[in-house]
Amino acid sequence: xxxxxxxxxxxELGNYLKKNEPGWQQIKEKASQKxxxxxxxxxxxxxxxxxxxxxxxxxxxxxAAHYYIDNPAxxxxxxxxxxxxxxxxxFHDFLSVFISGHRQTIKLSSKDDxxxxxxxxxxxxxxxxxxxxxxxxxxxxxxxxxxxTGSNQTSKYFEQYFxxxxxxIRKNKTSVAILSGNESNDELEKLSDDIHLFFGLGxxxxxxIYVPSGYDFVPLLASFKKYxxxxxxxxxxxxxxxxxxxxxxxxxxxxxNESTLxxxxxxxxxxxxxxxxxxxxxxxxxxxELHRNEDIQCIAGQHGIPFGQAQTPGLFNYADxxxxxxxxxxxx
Numbered sequence: 001x002x003x004x005x006x007x008x009x010x011x012e013l014g015n016y017l018k019k020n021e022p023g024w025q026q027i028k029e030k031a032s033q034k035x036x037x038x039x040x041x042x043x044x045x046x047x048x049x050x051x052x053x054x055x056x057x058x059x060x061x062x063x064a065a066h067y068y069i070d071n072p073a074x075x076x077x078x079x080x081x082x083x084x085x086x087x088x089x090x091f092h093d094f095l096s097v098f099i100s101g102h103r104q105t106i107k108l109s110s111k112d113d114x115x116x117x118x119x120x121x122x123x124x125x126x127x128x129x130x131x132x133x134x135x136x137x138x139x140x141x142x143x144x145x146x147x148x149t150g151s152n153q154t155s156k157y158f159e160q161y162f163x164x165x166x167x168x169i170r171k172n173k174t175s176v177a178i179l180s181g182n183e184s185n186d187e188l189e190k191l192s193d194d195i196h197l198f199f200g201l202g203x204x205x206x207x208x209i210y211v212p213s214g215y216d217f218v219p220l221l222a223s224f225k226k227y228x229x230x231x232x233x234x235x236x237x238x239x240x241x242x243x244x245x246x247x248x249x250x251x252x253x254x255x256x257n258e259s260t261l262x263x264x265x266x267x268x269x270x271x272x273x274x275x276x277x278x279x280x281x282x283x284x285x286x287x288x289e290l291h292r293n294e295d296i297q298c299i300a301g302q303h304g305i306p307f308g309q310a311q312t313p314g315l316f317n318y319a320d321x322x323x324x325x326x327x328x329x330x331x332x
Contacts, residue, residue, distance in 0.1 A: 001129055003069055006099055007060045009127060014055030016122060017047050024118070031087070031114035036235055038087050042198050043115070045311070046087040053314050054095055063315040064099060067325050074332035077103045079143030081158065083150060083170075084109025086198040088116060092313070093147050093324060098133060100328040105143055106136050145331055147324065168327055170320055173203035173297035174269050175310055176290060178210045178283060179220075180302055188223035190308025194300050195275055196227040196260070197311050199236055203297045203319070204310045208268045208276040210286055215279070221257045228259045230273075240273040268295060 017024065028043050053059070078097050082090035090109075094116065097104040108116060123130045140146065145166040148158040155171040162169070177191055194206045211217075230236045243261055247254045255262040265276040280286040287303035290296055297319070300310050318324050 001101075001133065002071060003064060003099070003101070006101070007057065007064065009123060009130070010055055010060065010095065010098070011057045012126060013119065013123060014051045017055075017119075018051050027114060027118040031112070034114055035084075035111050036233070037199055037201060038112070039233075043087045045197060049312050050088060050091055053312060054091065059315055060099070063325075066316075067329060069100060069325075069329070072101045072329075072332040075102055076144035076331045077105055077142070078328065078331070079140035079146045079148075080104055080106045081140065081146070081148035081150065082106060082109045082112065082116070084111030084113075086202040087112060088119075089202065090116070090149065092315075092319070093149075094134075096324045096328060097147075100325060102328060102331060103133050104135075105140055106134070107138065107140050108136060145328075149319070166327070166331060168320075168322055168324065170322075172269070173295060173320065174207045175204050175298045175300065176208045176210065176268055176296055177206045177300040177307070178280070178287060178290075178302040178304065179212075179215070180283070181212045181215050183219075183301075183307070185219065185223065187307045188220055189226065190306075191220075191300065192223045192226060193308055194310040196224070196230070199230065199233070200270075200272060202311065204313065206275075206300055206310060207270040208265070208278065210278050210280045212283075213279050213281070217255055217262065217277075221255060221260075221262070224257045224260050228257065230259045236273060239271065243271050243274050268293070 028040055031043060032038050032040050080090065080093050080097065089112065094104070094106070106116070117136060120134055120136065123134065143165070146158070146162040147168045148155070148162065149170040150158060152171045155169050158167075158169045175194070177194065183191070191206065198205065200207065231240065240259065240261065244256070247261065247263065252263060259273070261274045262277055263274060264278060266278065267276060270276045283302050287299065290299055298305055298310055300307055
């Protein structure tokens with residue numbers, strides 16, 4: 001299967017997903033019922049981003065041309081351990097291996113084993129040859145290389161199991177934002193999306209903001225209004241109530257709009273329903289420190305990407321800054 005055919009297959013996949021036919025709607029319903037964190041709205045947002053950023057013919061061809069991709073001299077089998085924190089979070093790895101021309105054996109996350117499985121079966125239907133390039137398995141023994149994403153805990157096991165093979169091991173990451181205090185209401189609403197999309201469960205979700213001394217939090221809290229419906233989501237509401245009770249028990253100062261809690265904390269990782277904040281004096285110094293922090297996936301706002309773009313990575317935006325395609329092209 002040549003490169004152009006591989007690209008054309010994924011362009012056709014994008015057209016199929018864009019049509020949102022009844023069969024795909026049923027798949028989304030099934031995924032949402034199995035994992036309550038996968039709301040239909042958030043699945044649609046994830047799929048829309050994939051269609052627009054990953055499955056456009058011109059973008060795919062430009063991406064492939066950047067690496068001078070052809071057919072590999074020797075086709076390898078790449079084992080992929082998928083994460084499942086947000087819908088189709090591992091799609092970029094899936095796409096990268098296929099476009100590179102290598103085979104892949106995928107271990108799906110139990111949290112997200114409906115959507116990608118359906119996508120793979122769609123590809124099987126439009127071209128039977130895809131079966132020789134993509135398979136799903138519970139066991140990944142015997143692969144030539146591995147890409148594995150998990151928590152800091154599971155990454156230790158990945159490093160142990162896969163150390164003898166070429167690998168990319170990904171750990172917990174999160175994202176932060178630097179505010180100037182002069183943001184418009186539109187910018188704050190876009191930041192609210194960066195914080196709240198996918199219930200804040202993604203590594204590109206902002207979990208801590210940095211603000212100047214004397215910052216007025218009222219407009220920021222007002223921008224969160226769009227997501228107050230989270231209180232009607234039982235899992236989210238349980239997390240909110242639990243975190244609120246901890247703050248009350250510890251006599252900790254907090255702010256809230258009744259669906260998101262703001263707390264001053266040093267940690268960049270925050271619990272579901274909680275946004276941490278901290279103060280800064282020198283934005284450039286802070287930015288330099290944050291860019292050196294290996295736990296940070298991306299920085300929004302000052303010295304980073306524009307607000308509202310944290311959840312729309314492109315083909316060249318590799319997780320952890322590790323160039324997956326370059327890695328794959330070293331295999332054969």
